[in-house]
Amino acid sequence: MTYDFLYDANPMRVRFGAGALTSLPDELDQLGLDRVLVLCSPGQEETAELVASILGNRCVGTRADAVMHVPAEVAARTSAEAVTLGADGCVTVGGGSAIGLGKAIALEHGLPIVAVPTTYAGSEMTPVWGMTTNGRKETGRDPKVLPRSVVYDPDLTIGLPVEMSVTSGINAMAHAVEALYAPDISPIIALMAEDGVRALASALPKIFAAPSDSQARSDALYGAWLCGATLGATTMSLHHKLCHALGGTLNLPHAPTHSVVLPYVLAFNQPHAADAVAALSRALPGTADPATRLWELAGDLKAPRTLAELGMKEDDIDRIAEEATSRSYGNPRPITHAAVAALLRAAWAGEVPT
Ligand code: NAD
Numbered sequence: 225m226t227y228d229f230l231y232d233a234n235p236m237r238v239r240f241g242a243g244a245l246t247s248l249p250d251e252l253d254q255l256g257l258d259r260v261l262v263l264c265s266p267g268q269e270e271t272a273e274l275v276a277s278i279l280g281n282r283c284v285g286t287r288a289d290a291v292m293h294v295p296a297e298v299a300a301r302t303s304a305e306a307v308t309l310g311a312d313g314c315v316t317v318g319g320g321s322a323i324g325l326g327k328a329i330a331l332e333h334g335l336p337i338v339a340v341p342t343t344y345a346g347s348e349m350t351p352v353w354g355m356t357t358n359g360r361k362e363t364g365r366d367p368k369v370l371p372r373s374v375v376y377d378p379d380l381t382i383g384l385p386v387e388m389s390v391t392s393g394i395n396a397m398a399h400a401v402e403a404l405y406a407p408d409i410s411p412i413i414a415l416m417a418e419d420g421v422r423a424l425a426s427a428l429p430k431i432f433a434a435p436s437d438s439q440a441r442s443d444a445l446y447g448a449w450l451c452g453a454t455l456g457a458t459t460m461s462l463h464h465k466l467c468h469a470l471g472g473t474l475n476l477p478h479a480p481t482h483s484v485v486l487p488y489v490l491a492f493n494q495p496h497a498a499d500a501v502a503a504l505s506r507a508l509p510g511t512a513d514p515a516t517r518l519w520e521l522a523g524d525l526k527a528p529r530t531l532a533e534l535g536m537k538e539d540d541i542d543r544i545a546e547e548a549t550s551r552s553y554g555n556p557r558p559i560t561h562a563a564v565a566a567l568l569r570a571a572w573a574g575e576v577p578t
Pocket residue numbers: 265266267268291292293294318319320321322324342343344345346347348350351352353354380381382383384385388392478479
Protein backbone atom coordinates (compact mmCIF):
# COMPACT_ATOMS: atom_id res chain seq x y z
CA MET A 225 0.00 0.00 0.00
CA THR A 226 1.33 3.46 -0.91
CA TYR A 227 0.12 6.12 1.47
CA ASP A 228 -0.75 9.55 0.12
CA PHE A 229 -3.09 11.65 2.25
CA LEU A 230 -3.76 14.80 4.24
CA TYR A 231 -5.07 14.29 7.78
CA ASP A 232 -6.94 17.40 8.98
CA ALA A 233 -9.65 16.36 11.44
CA ASN A 234 -11.56 18.55 13.88
CA PRO A 235 -10.61 18.87 17.52
CA MET A 236 -12.97 16.93 19.77
CA ARG A 237 -13.51 16.46 23.45
CA VAL A 238 -15.82 13.51 24.11
CA ARG A 239 -17.15 12.01 27.30
CA PHE A 240 -18.89 8.69 26.71
CA GLY A 241 -20.68 6.32 29.04
CA ALA A 242 -23.94 5.34 30.72
CA GLY A 243 -24.64 8.08 33.25
CA ALA A 244 -22.12 10.49 31.65
CA LEU A 245 -24.77 13.21 31.86
CA THR A 246 -23.83 13.76 35.50
CA SER A 247 -20.39 14.93 34.35
CA LEU A 248 -21.88 18.00 32.67
CA PRO A 249 -20.83 20.36 35.50
CA ASP A 250 -17.21 19.17 35.00
CA GLU A 251 -17.47 19.94 31.31
CA LEU A 252 -18.72 23.44 32.09
CA ASP A 253 -15.80 23.89 34.54
CA GLN A 254 -13.41 22.82 31.84
CA LEU A 255 -14.76 25.49 29.50
CA GLY A 256 -15.22 28.16 32.19
CA LEU A 257 -18.98 28.40 31.63
CA ASP A 258 -21.29 29.62 34.39
CA ARG A 259 -24.52 30.70 32.70
CA VAL A 260 -25.77 28.26 30.08
CA LEU A 261 -29.01 28.12 28.16
CA VAL A 262 -30.34 24.57 27.65
CA LEU A 263 -31.86 23.90 24.22
CA CYS A 264 -34.02 20.96 23.09
CA SER A 265 -36.82 20.06 20.67
CA PRO A 266 -40.50 20.09 21.70
CA GLY A 267 -41.22 16.77 23.41
CA GLN A 268 -37.82 16.59 25.09
CA GLU A 269 -38.58 19.04 27.90
CA GLU A 270 -38.23 16.34 30.53
CA THR A 271 -34.65 15.59 29.51
CA ALA A 272 -33.90 19.32 29.36
CA GLU A 273 -35.27 19.69 32.90
CA LEU A 274 -33.07 16.82 34.04
CA VAL A 275 -30.08 18.65 32.57
CA ALA A 276 -31.18 21.89 34.25
CA SER A 277 -31.42 20.13 37.60
CA ILE A 278 -27.91 18.70 37.22
CA LEU A 279 -26.58 22.19 36.40
CA GLY A 280 -28.44 23.96 39.22
CA ASN A 281 -27.98 27.74 39.19
CA ARG A 282 -25.53 27.54 36.28
CA CYS A 283 -28.57 27.01 34.01
CA VAL A 284 -30.17 30.36 33.09
CA GLY A 285 -33.11 28.81 31.25
CA THR A 286 -34.41 26.03 29.02
CA ARG A 287 -35.98 26.46 25.58
CA ALA A 288 -37.82 23.70 23.67
CA ASP A 289 -37.81 25.60 20.36
CA ALA A 290 -35.60 23.46 18.16
CA VAL A 291 -37.18 22.22 14.94
CA MET A 292 -35.81 20.53 11.82
CA HIS A 293 -33.60 22.68 9.52
CA VAL A 294 -33.32 25.71 11.89
CA PRO A 295 -35.87 28.29 10.68
CA ALA A 296 -34.16 31.74 10.73
CA GLU A 297 -36.95 33.29 12.83
CA VAL A 298 -36.54 30.64 15.56
CA ALA A 299 -32.77 31.13 15.52
CA ALA A 300 -33.16 34.93 15.79
CA ARG A 301 -35.65 34.69 18.66
CA THR A 302 -33.64 32.17 20.69
CA SER A 303 -30.37 34.06 20.02
CA ALA A 304 -31.96 37.26 21.36
CA GLU A 305 -33.17 35.39 24.45
CA ALA A 306 -29.68 33.98 25.06
CA VAL A 307 -28.31 37.53 25.04
CA THR A 308 -31.07 38.88 27.30
CA LEU A 309 -30.44 36.06 29.78
CA GLY A 310 -26.70 36.79 29.77
CA ALA A 311 -25.88 33.23 28.68
CA ASP A 312 -22.19 32.43 28.21
CA GLY A 313 -22.83 29.13 26.41
CA CYS A 314 -25.49 26.63 25.33
CA VAL A 315 -26.06 23.02 26.26
CA THR A 316 -27.97 21.27 23.47
CA VAL A 317 -29.89 18.15 24.40
CA GLY A 318 -31.35 16.17 21.51
CA GLY A 319 -30.75 15.37 17.88
CA GLY A 320 -29.50 17.42 14.95
CA SER A 321 -32.29 19.97 15.39
CA ALA A 322 -31.29 20.95 18.94
CA ILE A 323 -27.61 21.09 17.99
CA GLY A 324 -28.54 23.09 14.87
CA LEU A 325 -30.21 25.74 17.01
CA GLY A 326 -27.15 25.91 19.27
CA LYS A 327 -24.97 26.29 16.17
CA ALA A 328 -27.07 29.22 14.93
CA ILE A 329 -26.52 31.01 18.27
CA ALA A 330 -22.81 30.14 18.22
CA LEU A 331 -22.54 31.53 14.70
CA GLU A 332 -24.12 34.85 15.68
CA HIS A 333 -22.72 35.37 19.16
CA GLY A 334 -19.82 32.94 19.47
CA LEU A 335 -21.36 31.16 22.50
CA PRO A 336 -19.65 27.77 22.93
CA ILE A 337 -21.76 24.62 22.71
CA VAL A 338 -21.73 21.58 24.95
CA ALA A 339 -23.70 18.94 23.06
CA VAL A 340 -25.61 16.03 24.57
CA PRO A 341 -26.72 14.03 21.50
CA THR A 342 -29.75 11.76 21.79
CA THR A 343 -29.99 10.58 18.16
CA TYR A 344 -27.33 9.21 15.79
CA ALA A 345 -27.37 12.12 13.28
CA GLY A 346 -23.79 13.25 13.98
CA SER A 347 -24.10 17.05 13.82
CA GLU A 348 -22.19 17.36 17.13
CA MET A 349 -19.01 16.28 15.33
CA THR A 350 -19.13 18.87 12.54
CA PRO A 351 -18.42 22.58 12.07
CA VAL A 352 -21.35 22.71 9.60
CA TRP A 353 -24.30 24.99 10.36
CA GLY A 354 -27.62 25.26 8.51
CA MET A 355 -30.41 27.81 8.50
CA THR A 356 -33.67 28.06 6.57
CA THR A 357 -35.00 31.41 5.36
CA ASN A 358 -38.24 31.57 3.35
CA GLY A 359 -38.10 27.83 2.69
CA ARG A 360 -34.48 27.91 1.44
CA LYS A 361 -31.82 26.17 3.51
CA GLU A 362 -28.35 27.67 3.54
CA THR A 363 -25.39 25.80 5.01
CA GLY A 364 -21.82 26.78 5.78
CA ARG A 365 -18.74 25.77 7.78
CA ASP A 366 -17.37 27.74 10.71
CA PRO A 367 -15.07 26.35 13.42
CA LYS A 368 -16.92 28.31 16.11
CA VAL A 369 -20.08 26.19 15.72
CA LEU A 370 -18.23 22.93 16.40
CA PRO A 371 -19.29 21.84 19.92
CA ARG A 372 -16.44 22.29 22.40
CA SER A 373 -17.46 19.26 24.40
CA VAL A 374 -19.76 16.33 23.62
CA VAL A 375 -21.32 14.17 26.30
CA TYR A 376 -22.64 10.87 24.94
CA ASP A 377 -24.87 9.15 27.47
CA PRO A 378 -26.53 6.05 25.97
CA ASP A 379 -29.12 6.04 28.77
CA LEU A 380 -30.67 9.09 27.08
CA THR A 381 -31.22 7.12 23.87
CA ILE A 382 -33.24 4.28 25.41
CA GLY A 383 -36.47 6.17 24.67
CA LEU A 384 -35.58 6.97 21.05
CA PRO A 385 -38.42 5.24 19.16
CA VAL A 386 -37.34 2.10 17.30
CA GLU A 387 -38.08 3.40 13.80
CA MET A 388 -36.19 6.64 14.53
CA SER A 389 -33.33 4.60 16.00
CA VAL A 390 -33.08 2.49 12.85
CA THR A 391 -33.31 5.34 10.34
CA SER A 392 -31.04 7.60 12.39
CA GLY A 393 -28.53 4.75 12.65
CA ILE A 394 -28.56 4.29 8.87
CA ASN A 395 -28.25 8.10 8.55
CA ALA A 396 -25.04 7.79 10.58
CA MET A 397 -23.78 4.92 8.40
CA ALA A 398 -24.34 7.15 5.34
CA HIS A 399 -21.68 9.53 6.67
CA ALA A 400 -19.19 6.69 6.97
CA VAL A 401 -20.06 5.27 3.54
CA GLU A 402 -19.43 8.61 1.84
CA ALA A 403 -16.31 9.23 3.96
CA LEU A 404 -14.89 5.90 2.76
CA TYR A 405 -14.95 7.07 -0.87
CA ALA A 406 -14.34 10.77 -0.15
CA PRO A 407 -11.50 12.52 -1.98
CA ASP A 408 -10.04 13.57 1.40
CA ILE A 409 -10.26 10.22 3.23
CA SER A 410 -7.23 9.38 5.37
CA PRO A 411 -6.24 6.16 7.19
CA ILE A 412 -7.52 7.12 10.66
CA ILE A 413 -10.85 8.34 9.31
CA ALA A 414 -11.17 5.11 7.28
CA LEU A 415 -10.71 3.07 10.48
CA MET A 416 -13.34 5.16 12.25
CA ALA A 417 -15.77 4.80 9.35
CA GLU A 418 -15.41 1.04 9.15
CA ASP A 419 -15.77 0.53 12.89
CA GLY A 420 -18.69 2.96 13.04
CA VAL A 421 -20.59 0.95 10.42
CA ARG A 422 -19.66 -2.30 12.16
CA ALA A 423 -20.95 -1.07 15.53
CA LEU A 424 -24.24 0.23 14.14
CA ALA A 425 -24.90 -2.78 11.90
CA SER A 426 -24.50 -5.04 14.90
CA ALA A 427 -26.46 -2.84 17.35
CA LEU A 428 -29.51 -1.86 15.29
CA PRO A 429 -31.04 -5.37 15.03
CA LYS A 430 -30.61 -5.76 18.80
CA ILE A 431 -32.34 -2.41 19.43
CA PHE A 432 -35.10 -3.47 17.03
CA ALA A 433 -35.61 -6.66 19.07
CA ALA A 434 -35.23 -5.02 22.50
CA PRO A 435 -35.24 -1.19 22.50
CA SER A 436 -33.95 -0.93 26.06
CA ASP A 437 -30.93 -3.22 25.52
CA SER A 438 -28.38 -0.94 27.14
CA GLN A 439 -25.33 -2.63 25.59
CA ALA A 440 -26.84 -2.26 22.11
CA ARG A 441 -27.73 1.39 22.83
CA SER A 442 -24.15 2.02 23.91
CA ASP A 443 -22.75 0.30 20.80
CA ALA A 444 -25.06 2.27 18.50
CA LEU A 445 -24.13 5.61 20.06
CA TYR A 446 -20.45 4.68 19.87
CA GLY A 447 -20.93 3.92 16.16
CA ALA A 448 -22.78 7.20 15.69
CA TRP A 449 -19.88 9.10 17.27
CA LEU A 450 -17.39 7.50 14.87
CA CYS A 451 -19.61 8.05 11.84
CA GLY A 452 -20.28 11.67 12.86
CA ALA A 453 -16.54 12.27 13.18
CA THR A 454 -16.03 11.01 9.62
CA LEU A 455 -18.74 13.41 8.41
CA GLY A 456 -16.90 16.32 10.04
CA ALA A 457 -13.53 15.30 8.60
CA THR A 458 -14.30 14.60 4.92
CA THR A 459 -16.22 15.93 1.92
CA MET A 460 -19.56 14.28 1.25
CA SER A 461 -20.77 13.35 -2.26
CA LEU A 462 -23.90 12.38 -4.19
CA HIS A 463 -25.80 10.78 -1.30
CA HIS A 464 -25.65 13.87 0.92
CA LYS A 465 -26.38 16.23 -2.01
CA LEU A 466 -29.47 14.20 -2.90
CA CYS A 467 -30.74 14.03 0.68
CA HIS A 468 -30.11 17.76 1.10
CA ALA A 469 -32.19 18.43 -2.03
CA LEU A 470 -34.97 16.03 -0.93
CA GLY A 471 -35.11 17.53 2.57
CA GLY A 472 -34.70 21.17 1.59
CA THR A 473 -37.00 21.20 -1.47
CA LEU A 474 -39.66 18.62 -0.57
CA ASN A 475 -39.33 18.77 3.22
CA LEU A 476 -38.92 15.00 3.45
CA PRO A 477 -37.93 13.78 6.95
CA HIS A 478 -34.15 13.79 7.46
CA ALA A 479 -33.23 10.36 8.83
CA PRO A 480 -35.79 8.26 6.87
CA THR A 481 -34.70 9.99 3.64
CA HIS A 482 -31.06 9.06 4.27
CA SER A 483 -32.14 5.55 5.12
CA VAL A 484 -34.10 5.05 1.88
CA VAL A 485 -31.55 6.67 -0.46
CA LEU A 486 -28.28 5.17 0.84
CA PRO A 487 -28.47 1.68 -0.76
CA TYR A 488 -29.24 3.22 -4.17
CA VAL A 489 -26.35 5.70 -4.12
CA LEU A 490 -23.98 3.05 -2.82
CA ALA A 491 -25.09 0.61 -5.54
CA PHE A 492 -24.40 3.36 -8.10
CA ASN A 493 -20.95 4.19 -6.69
CA GLN A 494 -19.76 0.68 -5.78
CA PRO A 495 -18.10 -0.15 -9.13
CA HIS A 496 -15.93 2.98 -8.71
CA ALA A 497 -15.10 2.64 -5.01
CA ALA A 498 -13.15 -0.58 -4.43
CA ASP A 499 -11.59 0.40 -1.07
CA ALA A 500 -14.95 1.50 0.33
CA VAL A 501 -16.57 -1.74 -0.84
CA ALA A 502 -13.80 -3.77 0.84
CA ALA A 503 -14.19 -1.87 4.15
CA LEU A 504 -18.00 -2.11 4.08
CA SER A 505 -17.85 -5.82 3.19
CA ARG A 506 -15.80 -6.37 6.36
CA ALA A 507 -18.13 -4.21 8.48
CA LEU A 508 -21.59 -5.33 7.34
CA PRO A 509 -22.84 -8.85 8.05
CA GLY A 510 -23.86 -10.95 5.05
CA THR A 511 -22.41 -12.07 1.77
CA ALA A 512 -24.10 -9.85 -0.82
CA ASP A 513 -22.54 -6.59 -1.98
CA PRO A 514 -22.66 -3.78 0.67
CA ALA A 515 -25.51 -1.85 -0.98
CA THR A 516 -27.72 -4.95 -1.00
CA ARG A 517 -26.76 -5.73 2.61
CA LEU A 518 -27.82 -2.22 3.67
CA TRP A 519 -31.08 -2.52 1.74
CA GLU A 520 -31.79 -5.88 3.37
CA LEU A 521 -30.92 -4.49 6.80
CA ALA A 522 -33.45 -1.66 6.33
CA GLY A 523 -36.06 -4.22 5.24
CA ASP A 524 -35.37 -6.56 8.16
CA LEU A 525 -35.70 -3.64 10.58
CA LYS A 526 -38.95 -2.43 8.96
CA ALA A 527 -37.52 0.95 7.96
CA PRO A 528 -39.20 2.76 5.08
CA ARG A 529 -37.71 1.69 1.75
CA THR A 530 -39.45 3.98 -0.75
CA LEU A 531 -39.35 7.74 -1.24
CA ALA A 532 -43.02 7.49 -2.22
CA GLU A 533 -44.02 6.52 1.33
CA LEU A 534 -42.07 9.53 2.66
CA GLY A 535 -44.31 11.81 0.59
CA MET A 536 -42.34 12.32 -2.63
CA LYS A 537 -44.40 12.50 -5.84
CA GLU A 538 -43.17 10.81 -9.00
CA ASP A 539 -43.33 14.22 -10.73
CA ASP A 540 -40.66 15.53 -8.34
CA ILE A 541 -37.96 13.14 -9.61
CA ASP A 542 -36.75 15.37 -12.43
CA ARG A 543 -36.65 18.48 -10.28
CA ILE A 544 -34.55 16.80 -7.57
CA ALA A 545 -32.25 15.22 -10.16
CA GLU A 546 -31.76 18.69 -11.64
CA GLU A 547 -30.99 20.19 -8.23
CA ALA A 548 -28.53 17.44 -7.32
CA THR A 549 -26.65 17.72 -10.62
CA SER A 550 -26.76 21.48 -11.27
CA ARG A 551 -23.42 22.08 -9.53
CA SER A 552 -20.33 19.94 -9.86
CA TYR A 553 -18.77 18.18 -6.87
CA GLY A 554 -16.62 15.15 -6.25
CA ASN A 555 -18.22 11.72 -6.55
CA PRO A 556 -16.43 8.43 -7.26
CA ARG A 557 -18.57 7.78 -10.31
CA PRO A 558 -19.28 10.56 -12.81
CA ILE A 559 -22.82 11.88 -12.40
CA THR A 560 -25.33 12.59 -15.14
CA HIS A 561 -28.86 13.91 -14.85
CA ALA A 562 -30.23 10.74 -16.46
CA ALA A 563 -28.35 8.43 -14.07
CA VAL A 564 -29.47 10.37 -10.99
CA ALA A 565 -33.07 10.48 -12.22
CA ALA A 566 -32.98 6.68 -12.74
CA LEU A 567 -31.53 6.19 -9.26
CA LEU A 568 -34.23 8.41 -7.75
CA ARG A 569 -36.96 6.58 -9.64
CA ALA A 570 -35.73 3.25 -8.25
CA ALA A 571 -35.61 4.71 -4.71
CA TRP A 572 -39.03 6.29 -5.16
CA ALA A 573 -40.56 2.94 -6.13
CA GLY A 574 -38.42 0.79 -3.80
CA GLU A 575 -36.89 -1.39 -6.53
CA VAL A 576 -33.97 -3.66 -5.66
CA PRO A 577 -30.89 -1.37 -5.80
CA THR A 578 -28.61 -2.20 -8.74
P1 NAD B 1 -34.21 15.74 15.27
O1 NAD B 1 -33.16 16.37 16.07
O2 NAD B 1 -35.20 16.66 14.60
O3 NAD B 1 -34.99 14.71 16.19
C1 NAD B 1 -36.11 14.00 15.64
C2 NAD B 1 -37.18 13.82 16.70
O4 NAD B 1 -36.72 12.89 17.66
C3 NAD B 1 -37.52 15.10 17.45
O5 NAD B 1 -38.92 15.16 17.60
C4 NAD B 1 -36.85 14.90 18.80
O6 NAD B 1 -37.52 15.58 19.84
C5 NAD B 1 -36.93 13.40 18.95
N1 NAD B 1 -35.89 12.82 19.80
C6 NAD B 1 -34.57 13.07 19.74
N2 NAD B 1 -33.91 12.30 20.63
C7 NAD B 1 -34.84 11.56 21.28
C8 NAD B 1 -34.78 10.56 22.28
N3 NAD B 1 -33.62 10.14 22.78
N4 NAD B 1 -35.94 10.02 22.71
C9 NAD B 1 -37.11 10.39 22.16
N5 NAD B 1 -37.24 11.32 21.19
C10 NAD B 1 -36.11 11.89 20.74
O7 NAD B 1 -33.64 14.77 14.12
P2 NAD B 1 -32.15 14.35 13.72
O8 NAD B 1 -32.31 13.35 12.64
O9 NAD B 1 -31.34 14.01 14.91
O10 NAD B 1 -31.54 15.68 13.12
C11 NAD B 1 -31.96 16.18 11.87
C12 NAD B 1 -31.51 17.61 11.69
O11 NAD B 1 -30.13 17.72 11.94
C13 NAD B 1 -31.72 18.10 10.26
O12 NAD B 1 -32.12 19.45 10.28
C14 NAD B 1 -30.34 17.95 9.64
O13 NAD B 1 -30.13 18.82 8.54
C15 NAD B 1 -29.45 18.28 10.82
N6 NAD B 1 -28.11 17.69 10.74
C16 NAD B 1 -27.06 18.54 10.62
C17 NAD B 1 -25.77 18.04 10.56
C18 NAD B 1 -24.62 18.98 10.49
O14 NAD B 1 -23.48 18.55 10.44
N7 NAD B 1 -24.86 20.27 10.49
C19 NAD B 1 -25.55 16.65 10.62
C20 NAD B 1 -26.64 15.80 10.74
C21 NAD B 1 -27.93 16.33 10.80
